[in-house]
Amino acid sequence: MDSLITAAAQALATGDPLGALKRVALRDDAPALALRGIAMAQLGDFERAKLLLKRAARAFGAREAVARARCVVAEAEVALASRELGWPAKALDAARATLEAHGDRVNAAHARYLEVRRQLLLGHLDDAERHLTELDDATLPPALQAVHALASAGIALRRLRTTPARMALAHADRAARRARIPALLAEVESTRLMLDAPAARLLAEGRERPVRLHEIEALLASKTLVVDACRHGLHGPDATVALASRPVLFALARALGEAWPAEVPRDVLIARAFRTRFADETHRTRLRVEIGRLRGAVRQLADVRATKHGFVLAPRRVDKVAVLLRAVEEPHAAVLALLADGESWSSSALALALGSSQRTVQRALDALAAAGKAHALGRGRSRRWVAPPAPGSATSLLLLAPLPGD
Template sequence: ARLIAARRLLLLGRLAAAASLLAPVDIAVLPPLLAAVAALANVELALRSLRVDDAQQALSQAQQAAARADVPALQAEIAEAGAALARTAARRLVDGHWQPLRLHEVASLMASGALVVDACRHALRVDDFTLPLARRPILFTLLRALAEAWPGDADRDALIARAFRTRHADETHRARLRVEVGRLRALIKPVAGIEASSRGFALRARSVAVLAPPIDGDAGELMALLSDGAAWSTSALALALGDSQRTVQRALAELEAAGRVRAIGQTRARRWLAPPLTGFTTILLLPAALPLG
């Protein structure tokens, strides 16, 4: 029961609560089947926390226990978890081009002291400082645009078009831009600055890195949820993503037309499935923590 509860918390992104449940579990005294499940939960926790060395150690324990339990389905699940370490986990912008990164490379970047604008989790990270901006999408859009332009500046009209989604900027948009940039400047003041220039604004920091999801477009988070092979309802997907059902339905229709998902059942019984994704891991697309109220 403790292991089931811990894996549920992992899916919800409540990593600290999952860690507290797993801490008292002694894998050495458990029967092989339970030991494999407990070690697999530790693998998931370490991967989600970007502790790659701990994930490798837990993976070895899971493989040994699964071999003793001799349950093919469990062995396949552990093999899939191990494969995530070798897959592309994110992309980094380098000299105007996107460079694929694996999980250990992402972990190294996070520990490098660089100011990381993380578009996988919609946050700003510098060492132990984390500024979540998932609930403030305009501020994150501005921050990402400034980071992509670093060490240069970003044009005001380009920032307005990207953040406010309008092609025709007027004085009201420019005034709003100044307000939003002021809010962003106050939030990131402990680790970076924003300076005005003749053409726009520039991010001032010693080193800046931009991380993006391994999948282009807004369908990335949707594919991350479907990649486990389970059948999802539209309402469940909408709840997990924090979007309306109509928005999710449109995204699913596009993915279905591209052959990346399939539907089973009709009307309210309809469920959506996707084959396991190859070539990249969706670890960083899963929620860090879902809002609970």
């Protein structure tokens, strides 16, 4: 490897893409193409980066398996940065195996971290944690130690474990300072700000206030029945009930929780659960059926008692009820929360992250665009969606994780 390639690689390793391009911008040999692709990715030109990396992979000969594997890893990193979450994981896994077989531990570990970050974006916390525990970051360079700690912090944040998250962020900060890479330092600071920002709103005893993650963690550990409107479920000291797949039951539970300790009239429950302003006997009959189903679903946590004019929530073994609301009440809040990270997302990636159909996500994006809350860049398969970050809130942290205890 010649001196210019070596110098360009060192510049990229320290987060200096312009310095790398000064050395290899006019070269078309395979190593230079690969370095140019990585540099363009660091500068944010993902389309150009993908083209250069594909050219580099083709330019490397059949005997240069390690170089080709590194190109695959770089392509996966570009796909992750551009939120193309459907890229083939098998190709990345094969590249990682090749790198491990040839003794390139650093790039093999980097490939594993890419998969961890992808699983984290998709909300697959168990898979991300399993992959992360397979890695020993103590022998890795400071930059990858920082990535490891950031991934640990991300998992802890989404599991509402704020103390381990702060410890991981402190470790990430030290490693990023040793690596002297500004982008890593900025990511650590961004995550720290997210940890300290309001993540939801709490409605209790008729009063509403913003709450941060550590307050939510303390609330879920307290002797309080929590109606969680962020992840659609009920959480008590002894059990958790998920109602994300039963929207009618959750609408009833939320209405009862918001009114507690008062009763909720039947007409109000019908309007909230069935989205109609005109109730007839069929609606009242259906309400009785759904209330019966709600009683069965939440019997470990509470009873739903009939009153003269409606129903009232009667918690078991606790004397408080609180409702955890999203920081922003919006019909398409889940899509908006993912877009608020400042990155450009494809509709297919949003559908993967939300576990929804692409058509459903597309309808949500069209509605957000009509309201001026999101806009599209590009056309056809290259179309990406962006939205301005939600000021002073960490709305996405409560969207991608299961309820504690699930």
